[in-house]
Every structure is written in C-alpha cells, then in structure tokens.
Amino acid sequence: MPTYNLRGINVDFPYEAYDCQLVYMEKVIQALQTKSNALLESPTGTGKTLCLLCATLAWRKSLGGFSRGRSERSSQLSSQDPDESSRESQSSKLPTIIYTSRTHSQLRQVIQELKSTNYRPKMVVLGSREQLCIHEKVRSLHGKAQTNACHALCKKRKKHYCAHFSRVSEFLRSNPGLGDEPVDIEDLVNIGRSCGPCPYYLSRELHKVVDILFTPYNYLIDRGYRKTLNIEWQNSVLIFDEAHNLEGLCADAASFDLPSSLLSACISEAKSCVDLSISRRDKSNDKSCKPDNFAILRALLLKLEKRIAEVPIDSKELGFTKPGPYIYELLADLNVTTKTATMLIDIIDEAVLLLEEDANISDDGGQKTKGTVCRLESMGDIFRLIFRDNYSHANNYRVHVQEVEGSTLDAFKGKTSRILSWWCFNPGIAMEEFSRFGVRSIVLTSGTLSPMDSFAEELKLEFPIRLENPHVITENQIWAGVVPAGPSGYAFNSSYRSRDSLEYKQELGNAIVNFARIVPDGLLVFFPSYYLLDQCIGCWKTMGHTNLSNSSTIWERICKYKLPVVEPRQSSLFPMSIEDYMTKLKDKSASGAVFFAVCRGKVSEGLDFADHAGRAVVITGIPFATRTDPKVRLKREYLDEHAQLQQLGQKNSQALTGEEWYSQQASRAVNQAVGRVIRHRHDYGAIIFCDERFSNSNRQSQMSLWMQPHVKCYSKFGDVVFTLTRFFRDGGICGPTKLELTRNSCQGNVESSQPLDKLHSDKLLTTDTSCTVVSVSSPKKRGTSLSHLTEVVPANRSSLTSHKLNIGLKLSSNANLLSHLSTNMQSSFKDAIGSTNYDLSGTKSSQCIAPCSLKKPRLVITGHEQTESFEKSDEPSCSRENSHATSYSTGFLKNEKLQWFNDRSKQNAQDSRRLLESEVKVKNMTCTSIDPKDKEKNSASTASNDEERKGSAFLIQVQEKLTDAEYKEFVSFMKALKSKAMKIGHVLQSIARFKDYIPAKYHSMYDHHVQANQNVAGL
Structure with missing residues (x-):
C-alpha cells in the first residue's frame, strides 16, 4: 500500500x-x-x-x-434516565x-x-x-411514543424491564x-x-x-x-x-409551517386531554391530573386559530408578510411571552405524555403494538423554536400567512385553510x-x-x-455540449414563455429519440420540474407525425430504442422505480433504458449510475425555482435588503444578491444531476445541455470547474449527432474495458479531435430521421498497420438514411479500408447516395441515429436482404471496438461551394420544401466488391428505364444546388468514373475532405497510403 x-x-x-x-x-x-x-x-x-x-x-x-x-x-449506565x-x-x-x-x-x-x-x-x-431497537413491542412504535416507552422499560423499578x-x-x-x-x-x-x-x-x-x-x-x-x-x-x-x-x-431546521389542519388537530387533542384527565381524577382520585391546564391550552390554541384567520390577506398570491419579530407580537396578544412560554411548553409535554400513555399502555401495563402520532408534540417544537434564542435571530426570519386549497369538506363549509410560517433565511445560524x-x-x-x-x-x-479539484478522467472520456436547438432548428428554451408550446415539446421529443438511439445502454433525462416532465411525456404519448395519421408517436419511438422509467412523485415508490430501471437495463431485447427524472429529485441525489447504468445525462432546462413561490420571493427580498445594508457599511463588499442566489441555486441543481454519470476513473459518458441559455458564459461559469473546459456549444443539431456518434464509436478508450490502463498511462496528451468541417456538418441529421447502419464482423487478430484502417467507420455515416441507403459489404479478408475503396471506386456510379432527411411523403422519418449499444450482435447483410433488415433490426449505428467501415460518402466535389446541404439558414426551409416536392427515391450505390462475372448483370440492370428515371431525378436535384459551371464539372467527373478513365490516385484526391472521415489517430496511415498509391500510379 x-x-x-x-x-x-x-x-x-x-x-x-x-x-x-x-x-x-x-x-x-x-x-x-x-x-x-x-x-x-x-x-x-x-x-x-x-x-x-x-x-x-x-x-x-x-x-x-x-x-x-x-x-x-x-x-x-444510569438506571434512572439513560439518555x-x-x-x-x-x-x-x-x-x-x-x-x-x-x-x-x-x-x-x-x-x-x-x-x-x-x-x-x-x-x-x-x-x-427506529433503526436500532430490537425490543419486540417498542420497535413497532414511532416518535415520542417509542422514546417514552423505551425510557419506561429501562427503569428497573418497572415490572416489565427491558x-x-x-x-x-x-x-x-x-x-x-x-x-x-x-x-x-x-x-x-x-x-x-x-x-x-x-x-x-x-x-x-x-x-x-x-x-x-x-x-x-x-x-x-x-x-x-x-x-x-x-x-x-x-x-x-x-x-x-x-x-x-x-x-x-x-434553514429548514430553523423554520416551521403551521397549517390550519395541524392546529385543528392540536385543539382536538387538547380537548381529549381535558376529558382523559377528568376521567383519571374521578376514577383514581389522582390529584396530579389537572384538567384546567389542558383547558387553558385548548383555549389558547383556539385564540391562535382565530387570530390567524383574522389576518388580512389582500392578494392570495402575495399572502400576508411581516418581519420576523412580528411572531412575538402575534403571540403576545395570546399572552404567550418569554415568561409564559416555558410553562406552556411544559403543559404541552404533559398532554403528549398523557395521550401516548392512553394510546400505548394497556390496563395490565403491557405495550400495545399500535403506535400513535401526537400533533401536540409538533406544537411544542414550534414554541421551543420561537423562544429558543430570546429574540436574537428574529431579524433573519419572515412571518408569512398564506391561503391554500383546503379539503373538500372545508370548502363545502366555506372554511378557508391557512398556513402560518416562520421562515429562517440565514442558514448560518446553525453553523x-x-x-x-x-x-x-x-x-x-x-x-x-x-x-x-x-x-x-x-x-x-x-x-x-x-x-x-479537476477530474481524474481524460479528455476523451467525456462529451459535454450545449444543444441550443433541435433537429428542425426550433430553439430549446424551457422558460415559462416557451415550455408549454407544442413546438418545443415536439422538438425536445425528437431530440431525445435521437439521443436514445445514439447513446448505448443507460440514458438519464432530467427535467427542471415535475410539471414539465408530466407535460412533455403526456404530449409525446399522443404526438406523431402531423402528416401521417398512422405514424408512431414520439413516445413509441423512444421506447423502440430505450425502455422507459419515470421518477415517481411519491417517495415510497422510488425504490421500485430504481429496481425497474436496473431490470430494463439488463433486458437483451432493447439497447438500454432511459430514466426520466427531475432536477433536485431523488435520482439526482446521491445515486450511482456508473458504467452502463448511465452513459449520458440530458439536462432539458435550467431548474429555476418558481419565482412566485412565497418562500423564494421572500428569500430574494431578504438577500437584497442585506446586500444593500452591507454595501452601505462596506464600500468594497461583495454581498450575495437575491438574483445571484436564485441563479446559483439552479446551477447547483444542474451540477448535481450532471454528477450522476462518470462515477470512477475508468468510466466515460456524455453530458447534453438542451437549452440555449447554457450557451451564456455566465451560466457556464457556474458549472463545476472540472466540467467547464469540456463544454462546447453547437450551432446545429447535425454537429451534435456527428460528434456524439463519433464519441460513442471511439469512446471509452479509458473506460471499463481498459482496466489495464494505469494513472501514468492515462495522463498523457490525448489527440484532439479534428474540428467538424462545415461541409460535413451540413450533411448531418437536422431532424428525426432513420440512420440504420450495418456493421460487419472484424477479425479478432489485427493484421498490419494498414489493416487498422478496416476499423475506421466513416465519420459522416450518421448522414445516411436507411430509406435511401442500400449498402452491402462483404469483406472476405482483413484487407485495409483503402484497398476496398480502390476496388469500389472503379465500379459503376450510375446511382448515388441520397442526402436529404425526408421521405417521399414529405414527413420526417420515424427513426433516428442507430443506438451504439454493445449488446447487439453485428450483422452481415448484403444486396437485397438489407432493406428489409433495416426495419427489423435493432443493430447499433456504431461499435466502439473492431468496427469496419461500412459506408462511404459519394459527395464528390472539387471546390467548397459544392454541398449536399446548403447551410444558408434563411433558405433551408424553402430548399427542403422544394426538395420534398421533387425528390424521387434513388437506389444507393453498392460498395460491395464486384466479381468480374457479375459486371454484365450490373450493366444490364443499370440500363433499365427505372434506373434511368431515378438517375435523372438525382441529376435534377444536383443541378438545383450548383451553378452551371459546377454542374458541368460534376457531370464530367461522373462520366469519367463511369468510363473508368480516371486513375485511382486522382479519385482519392478528388474526394473532398475524405481525410475528415477518418479519426485523427489514423491520419498518418491514410497519408502514407495515399502517397503509396500515387507512387504506384506514377503521379
């Protein structure tokens, strides 16, 4: 050691x-x-x-x-009173x-x-x-009843000794x-x-x-x-x-709330004490029973109830508020002062003891197994709290009376329910x-x-x-990003101004569908409040595609990739929900589970979602407390008042204001929820902030210091999909599967990822689309250094949609990626890959990025089998280990003006609409190595009328996007490929930014291979 x-x-x-x-x-x-x-x-x-x-x-x-x-x-031990x-x-x-x-x-x-x-x-x-007692009868009791029963049994003079x-x-x-x-x-x-x-x-x-x-x-x-x-x-x-x-x-330990229901129960218990004491005095002639004391207590509580009911409340929202010392003024009207408070508390203690003895002690002195809840005990604690420090901290309090919705019976009687509160706003009193x-x-x-x-x-x-402190993880073990807008470009903002809009809920739901498919295993989604959680889930369960009456709802699409669990409001149901989540996480029929929870809830506090239990956490908004909540409003006012006083006394004072406190409380709740993932040195995960307000530098400065360097802001949802998919494809280099890594080996510089190119980011998903990609099994034993390139998955494959992509790939040996590319590039380019995110009906596809779970077996699908398999398979979109490249971009262009998707934001919607109207499905290029004997069959197939019609439709789309000069250049390029007149060396260099499709760690091998091909070609 x-x-x-x-x-x-x-x-x-x-x-x-x-x-x-x-x-x-x-x-x-x-x-x-x-x-x-x-x-x-x-x-x-x-x-x-x-x-x-x-x-x-x-x-x-x-x-x-x-x-x-x-x-x-x-x-x-003391035999008289152990405590x-x-x-x-x-x-x-x-x-x-x-x-x-x-x-x-x-x-x-x-x-x-x-x-x-x-x-x-x-x-x-x-x-x-309650946790430690093993006495057969005492352990069934609660609170003061249990304490008193324990004391009684521990006194040796008692017959029933513990x-x-x-x-x-x-x-x-x-x-x-x-x-x-x-x-x-x-x-x-x-x-x-x-x-x-x-x-x-x-x-x-x-x-x-x-x-x-x-x-x-x-x-x-x-x-x-x-x-x-x-x-x-x-x-x-x-x-x-x-x-x-x-x-x-x-602060809560130094505060109290006295609702009308509790006060009424105390009055009823005081009346019971009067009756019990009279009964005992008459039966046993016990002069120690003093019903008059309990009658005085009851009368005092009745006056307090009346006094609270008479408090003028002009606004139900604002209630009635007074400075902290007002509580003593209110009680003085009832003749409860510092001098009489001690006597009052003693009477309450006697009443509590009398009620507990009656409820728990049988005639023969044995203990009943039934406990009792004495409301007067709470009233005694309230008076102790008020008079404990002789008014010394009263200025740190506020008295508040508010009207609340009472029971149905009270409403029928026309009786209003009120709460008297004495709130402490200085937590430093206890410290x-x-x-x-x-x-x-x-x-x-x-x-x-x-x-x-x-x-x-x-x-x-x-x-x-x-x-x-910083974290012990390395840079490649965390993905942290701000997602300001969803797949359709609608801004994420969970403030009260936009959170109730249908567009916001739909956009958030579609984004979570994408995340559910990208993220492997466990996904945690935190909402700012139970209200928003309930509203969103309720909406998702009924909302499908607006143009398709029989389409799947957002909730159904989430459930397709992750089995859902929702955090319950009732604390008693929480253990069951955790057990349900862990069970669904192990379910082999799905690619994981998703836990919908609330910031400041039980899921966000102290639970360990290590490794597969929590691969990503989504924060759907900033959990600000309700501004109109009386306690929040008064806390802000209290801090502002003290900040002004402090600034008057000290010119350089940096007092905390109400607004600063309000904002920081929300940030701490976010930081706590974020901490559910990445639970140890070898863990890894993603942190996704789905609210544009997280882009604000001031908001980011309130995040935990260790996280701040990792947070990036993304302008497009496509960029998020691209980088997040790549993270889980390559992620976990220092994760649980790499337990052999030591501290020293994990502290070196990690190669930084290449910046996402604008050209490629425009091709990425911008809406809820299908992107099922098939992986092929790779040899267990790696070959030469160039054979490592067979594990490279093109970084842009997230842009290829299943309803347009029909890729079949057979790898018979451990040949490297570029060797297959060389062969495939010589094949016919009579068809090209569609790059839009829409189907023929003009609606968004019901699928999205395929999940990256390691649970599913890899599939080898070729030719005509593939289209059917896309719909039935839950195959992940990427695999973190031994993944072969299975799709390639055919976006051939020779200058940067040529793009499959234009990023001109003002014209995006119009261009997409125009594409939808003219788009015809095209059969996608097959990247399978073709045997020479099959070439004649392929030529015959491409000569069909259907193929020509699709090719013409594709060229129309291209022509809409390019200038006349660019279009001519593109056509000549395609003809050269079809006639095989272009040398492979030129092909490699003509693929615009193909290097960006390869992770950074393979760039040197790629450059070496390109140079080798050029040398062979005599270039």
Missing part, C-alpha cells in the same frame, strides 16, 4: 493516488493542522471520500494513535472526528471505504431507535474491542439479536470513547436531538460529506453554534459546491482553505 508524506504526515492510501487526490488530502491536513475551516469540491469519481478518510485518520493517528480496546470505560447519563470525561484530550453525511445509506458506503484502508480507529455509527438494556454494560466489559473494526448499523443490530445487548444504547455508550463517529447530519443540525448525543465538541473535527444541500437543511462549541475545524465537501463564495456567504463562516 503506497504511503505519501503530506505536510509532514505519512498517509497510507489503498491505491496509487492521482495528483488531484494528493492535492485534496493535503488541503484536508492543512485545515486540521491550522485549525481552519475548509470548503473542498472534488468531482464524483475522484475518490474524495477515501481521500477524506485517509487524510483525517492519518493526521489523527499522528497525534498519538487510536483508542483501541477501551469500550469498558463507558459501561456505567441523561453523565458525560464521561475521556482519558485523552485527543480530537474526536465527527463524520456526517446526508443519509445512512451514504454512511454505509463510507464505512465500506474505511474497510479498504489500513486505518482501524475505534468507531461507531449513531442511529435512531432485558436488552440490562445487558449493555456486561457486553461492553466483555468485548472491549467492539468498534476496533468497522461496524455499521446492520452489524450492531445483528450483535443485539445474537448476543442480547440493546444496539441503540450500545452505540450511545460506545461513542464516548471512539476516535471517529459516523452520523447523519440532521442529527447534529437539529438542536433537540443534538443535545441527547452528549458529544464532546471541544477540539473536535466536524466533517460534512455531500454538503451541497447543507444550507437548505440548516455558528458549532463554532461557539469550540470545534477545531469544519470541513465541508461535495462534488457540487460551486460557486463557493456564495456558499460560504450563506453559511456565515470563514473558509480560508478552499479547493475546486
């Missing part, structure tokens, strides 16, 4: 580290050594979690080793590392990474009772090495079930002596839960992994608390933190250590 010395610390790393990984680890150590906060961005796939663990643990180990075998020091057991002072003042991530599933992955290292710190994972809790102390004494090896929540539960100790209290006791503690970060952000952890914060290191959502979570605790360093890391200035400004912390 390699060891690296970084800032005087020896870091053991499981593998040979890349340069960016060494830089990342050095920044982590720098932050820890200097007691500084760090903001570290490193793309997904660069091993940031492993780097973070190794660097942090190496630094911690250098201070004096790990605390192994010390579990017995924490085995004294309030005194905090045991640690024998060492060495820093504790607190490693947090968003979810337990992410923490599980972190622990797997820890197992791959040499480091074995004492560790534990914290979880909730046996699992009683075994914790003994188990820790007998197993001092617990935590010396990595354990996760499942391991703790298995220990409890096999050996008896309670996993929940096992972790709570063990965390007092560990070197590193793993926990979801909502456990720390929530003040109430944080207090129960009894963590020694002084000099600790706090790490937030996957921290891109941290600012939003901090500032950690600084006050004496935390040594706070390290925030993610793959999408950019732009960092605004991120740091929002959290109100100083981050002197910052890093925006």
Whole structure:
C-alpha cells in the first residue's frame, strides 16, 4: 500500500493516488493542522471520500494513535434516565472526528471505504431507535411514543424491564474491542439479536470513547436531538460529506409551517386531554391530573386559530408578510411571552405524555403494538423554536400567512385553510453554534459546491482553505455540449414563455429519440420540474407525425430504442422505480433504458449510475425555482435588503444578491444531476445541455470547474449527432474495458479531435430521421498497420438514411479500408447516395441515429436482404471496438461551394420544401466488391428505364444546388468514373475532405497510403 508524506504526515492510501487526490488530502491536513475551516469540491469519481478518510485518520493517528480496546470505560449506565447519563470525561484530550453525511445509506458506503484502508480507529455509527431497537413491542412504535416507552422499560423499578438494556454494560466489559473494526448499523443490530445487548444504547455508550463517529447530519443540525448525543465538541473535527444541500437543511431546521389542519388537530387533542384527565381524577382520585391546564391550552390554541384567520390577506398570491419579530407580537396578544412560554411548553409535554400513555399502555401495563402520532408534540417544537434564542435571530426570519386549497369538506363549509410560517433565511445560524462549541475545524465537501463564495456567504463562516479539484478522467472520456436547438432548428428554451408550446415539446421529443438511439445502454433525462416532465411525456404519448395519421408517436419511438422509467412523485415508490430501471437495463431485447427524472429529485441525489447504468445525462432546462413561490420571493427580498445594508457599511463588499442566489441555486441543481454519470476513473459518458441559455458564459461559469473546459456549444443539431456518434464509436478508450490502463498511462496528451468541417456538418441529421447502419464482423487478430484502417467507420455515416441507403459489404479478408475503396471506386456510379432527411411523403422519418449499444450482435447483410433488415433490426449505428467501415460518402466535389446541404439558414426551409416536392427515391450505390462475372448483370440492370428515371431525378436535384459551371464539372467527373478513365490516385484526391472521415489517430496511415498509391500510379 503506497504511503505519501503530506505536510509532514505519512498517509497510507489503498491505491496509487492521482495528483488531484494528493492535492485534496493535503488541503484536508492543512485545515486540521491550522485549525481552519475548509470548503473542498472534488468531482464524483475522484475518490474524495477515501481521500477524506485517509487524510483525517492519518493526521489523527499522528497525534498519538487510536483508542483501541477501551469500550469498558463507558459501561456505567444510569438506571434512572439513560439518555441523561453523565458525560464521561475521556482519558485523552485527543480530537474526536465527527463524520456526517446526508443519509445512512451514504454512511454505509463510507464505512465500506474505511474497510479498504489500513486505518482501524475505534468507531461507531449513531442511529435512531427506529433503526436500532430490537425490543419486540417498542420497535413497532414511532416518535415520542417509542422514546417514552423505551425510557419506561429501562427503569428497573418497572415490572416489565427491558432485558436488552440490562445487558449493555456486561457486553461492553466483555468485548472491549467492539468498534476496533468497522461496524455499521446492520452489524450492531445483528450483535443485539445474537448476543442480547440493546444496539441503540450500545452505540450511545460506545461513542464516548471512539476516535471517529459516523452520523447523519440532521442529527447534529437539529438542536433537540443534538443535545441527547452528549458529544464532546471541544477540539473536535466536524466533517460534512455531500454538503451541497447543507444550507437548505440548516434553514429548514430553523423554520416551521403551521397549517390550519395541524392546529385543528392540536385543539382536538387538547380537548381529549381535558376529558382523559377528568376521567383519571374521578376514577383514581389522582390529584396530579389537572384538567384546567389542558383547558387553558385548548383555549389558547383556539385564540391562535382565530387570530390567524383574522389576518388580512389582500392578494392570495402575495399572502400576508411581516418581519420576523412580528411572531412575538402575534403571540403576545395570546399572552404567550418569554415568561409564559416555558410553562406552556411544559403543559404541552404533559398532554403528549398523557395521550401516548392512553394510546400505548394497556390496563395490565403491557405495550400495545399500535403506535400513535401526537400533533401536540409538533406544537411544542414550534414554541421551543420561537423562544429558543430570546429574540436574537428574529431579524433573519419572515412571518408569512398564506391561503391554500383546503379539503373538500372545508370548502363545502366555506372554511378557508391557512398556513402560518416562520421562515429562517440565514442558514448560518446553525453553523455558528458549532463554532461557539469550540470545534477545531469544519470541513465541508461535495462534488457540487460551486460557486463557493456564495456558499460560504450563506453559511456565515470563514473558509480560508478552499479547493475546486479537476477530474481524474481524460479528455476523451467525456462529451459535454450545449444543444441550443433541435433537429428542425426550433430553439430549446424551457422558460415559462416557451415550455408549454407544442413546438418545443415536439422538438425536445425528437431530440431525445435521437439521443436514445445514439447513446448505448443507460440514458438519464432530467427535467427542471415535475410539471414539465408530466407535460412533455403526456404530449409525446399522443404526438406523431402531423402528416401521417398512422405514424408512431414520439413516445413509441423512444421506447423502440430505450425502455422507459419515470421518477415517481411519491417517495415510497422510488425504490421500485430504481429496481425497474436496473431490470430494463439488463433486458437483451432493447439497447438500454432511459430514466426520466427531475432536477433536485431523488435520482439526482446521491445515486450511482456508473458504467452502463448511465452513459449520458440530458439536462432539458435550467431548474429555476418558481419565482412566485412565497418562500423564494421572500428569500430574494431578504438577500437584497442585506446586500444593500452591507454595501452601505462596506464600500468594497461583495454581498450575495437575491438574483445571484436564485441563479446559483439552479446551477447547483444542474451540477448535481450532471454528477450522476462518470462515477470512477475508468468510466466515460456524455453530458447534453438542451437549452440555449447554457450557451451564456455566465451560466457556464457556474458549472463545476472540472466540467467547464469540456463544454462546447453547437450551432446545429447535425454537429451534435456527428460528434456524439463519433464519441460513442471511439469512446471509452479509458473506460471499463481498459482496466489495464494505469494513472501514468492515462495522463498523457490525448489527440484532439479534428474540428467538424462545415461541409460535413451540413450533411448531418437536422431532424428525426432513420440512420440504420450495418456493421460487419472484424477479425479478432489485427493484421498490419494498414489493416487498422478496416476499423475506421466513416465519420459522416450518421448522414445516411436507411430509406435511401442500400449498402452491402462483404469483406472476405482483413484487407485495409483503402484497398476496398480502390476496388469500389472503379465500379459503376450510375446511382448515388441520397442526402436529404425526408421521405417521399414529405414527413420526417420515424427513426433516428442507430443506438451504439454493445449488446447487439453485428450483422452481415448484403444486396437485397438489407432493406428489409433495416426495419427489423435493432443493430447499433456504431461499435466502439473492431468496427469496419461500412459506408462511404459519394459527395464528390472539387471546390467548397459544392454541398449536399446548403447551410444558408434563411433558405433551408424553402430548399427542403422544394426538395420534398421533387425528390424521387434513388437506389444507393453498392460498395460491395464486384466479381468480374457479375459486371454484365450490373450493366444490364443499370440500363433499365427505372434506373434511368431515378438517375435523372438525382441529376435534377444536383443541378438545383450548383451553378452551371459546377454542374458541368460534376457531370464530367461522373462520366469519367463511369468510363473508368480516371486513375485511382486522382479519385482519392478528388474526394473532398475524405481525410475528415477518418479519426485523427489514423491520419498518418491514410497519408502514407495515399502517397503509396500515387507512387504506384506514377503521379
């Protein structure tokens, strides 16, 4: 295992580290050594979690080793109240590392990474009772009911004592090495079930002596839960992994929404408490039952309900808004102040306990398996939040009352439903608390933190250590492009002005049909919102070709190439959709699957679509939050107000404005969705931005820094098809099939692709067309250097449509590409390849670029068999390995004015219409080597009237595009070819820009072969 010395610390790393990984680890150590906060961005796939663990643990180990075998020091449990057991002072003042991530599933992955290292710190994972409790009856309860039931069973004076809790102390004494090896929540539960100790209290006791503690970060952000952890914060290191959502979570944790339905439920529960307390007092003569307190609580809640209902709302859209301190004014009218709030909260807690005891404790003291949801518990949390800091942060809040659509019953009664909200717009409030605790360093890391200035400004912390890391992949492993317009030239713009238009949805659908056929295996398509996703899919399922009543719909054409899965709105259905996607991805009957999802949804957060699971991601628009949403509008106003105040006080201040925040939030959502592909060093994929606004330099500057150099803007959809097809044909040079490549061999300069020539780009697809191309099997063993050219697929083959191209190719040996070309060029040119994208009816073809999946077997089709096979076969348009050239351009021209497609944008539509009216299908040139015995048959065939008619129609099309001089030159050229009077050396040079049809790495062989033919020909 390699060891690296970084800032005087020896870091053991499981593998040979890349340069960016060494830089990342050095920044982590720098932050820890200097007691500084760090903001570290490193793309997904660069091993940031492993780097973070190794660097942090190496630094911690250098201070004096790990605390192994010390579990017995924490085995004294309080018999009265386990959660309030005194905090045991640690024998060492060495820093504790607190490693947090968003979810337990992410923490599980972190622990797997820890197992791959040499480091074995004492560790534990914290979880909730719902995850860790193994008591047969308590585990069926939820929330406060579960907590209270657990506390009751852990008190020794109770008849029904929890046996699992009683075994914790003994188990820790007998197993001092617990935590010396990595354990996760499942391991703790298995220990409890096999050996008896309670996993929940096992972790709570063990965390007092560990070197590193793993926990979801909502456990720390929530003040109430944080207090129960009894963590020694002084000099600790706090790490937030996957921290891109941290600012939003901090703000939400300090805010509340009180809908009318919740308030009504609380009033009803208060009434139940009055009745229960009277009943208990009468039955048992228990003077501790005080129904008057619950009656006061009910009366107060009724007044609050009335007060909210009386708030004047002039505009339903704007609602009623006041500054944050207004909440205290509103409650003061109800006689709820700082002095009375504590008493009120105590009454609510008593009411909650009374209701839970009634719901969960049976007459004999046994636990019912039925839990209860107590609404008053939420009301207690609201009052705690309001009065927790003695008005100190009120100016960072806004009070908002809005009317919403209530239930049908409320509407029938004429009762309006309102929501009282107290929103925090300063997420730094939660983070500032950690600084006050004496935390040594706070390290925030993610793959999408950019732009960092605004991120740091929002959290109100100083981050002197910052890093925006590059990716470990090479240039040829990523295709990133902005697609401003679709196949027909209609602009992509998902703003509210154009997103509802039929043209936009149709254009986007046709583009996705193309992508579904080009991209192999898994395709992810992200929409800005569920609304747009539903609208587009609904439209695609009904929209076909306007001129053909029986044509396939856009949705059917997508399904032809990719099996679809749509992200559900309901969280409970999400695991099923993921399973469905993976199943369809493995389906051999299709060339992959497509997952339609939403930015900021579950698919875009934390899921790993590595290798074939995600070969490309399509971003269909910028996911701006709804401007009219009250919370968004007030957040922007809050930031603008503070920016103005800050600028008045500091002339050089760079305060974050509302518009900047609004834009950056959308960019972060895009960056997060983009991170679903290219998940490791040997992965590769494409990132497609289908919105013209991504062409803006300011928008691109907000993309992750590693991605910015790779993003190119394309003026034509044909260029996108051309380069994307070539990428997946040649792509993955450093992909999963090349695992033998090492870091050093992958860091050299990669040959840059030749610029797309204007001549060829005009021939590419500009609409939804069919382009099925047949590949032939290539020998497993390569021959001479020239034989490599047999693997070259012409770069322009995406322009050849199946309804005009009838190519049959038989390769009997491993002869090189140009040898076949020489033979084929001597054959008759009585027919030529059609180059339009339309069929005889004038409608767009229902097919598009063939998929590049490796799943399908290659076909060898010749002659008359081919046309039928095009319609039935799902053969890919290209293959990444051992592909033979199967089609060649016959666009012979001697100056650059001659083009199959004119790029004069103003005349494109008119020219295409004229072509449609006059176009007659022509039989395409067969590039098969012709035996001399067959030449007479071919000559007879070309003499037929049908052939002459098609040839005349073709010449009419050519004449429309050329000047008289150019047309004469073209005719003479074709005659020379037909009569075989032209030497092959001239033919090679006469093919305009044929070199562009060959990938850059074969250019030297091509030049050599051309020169050799010229020498043979005596030129």
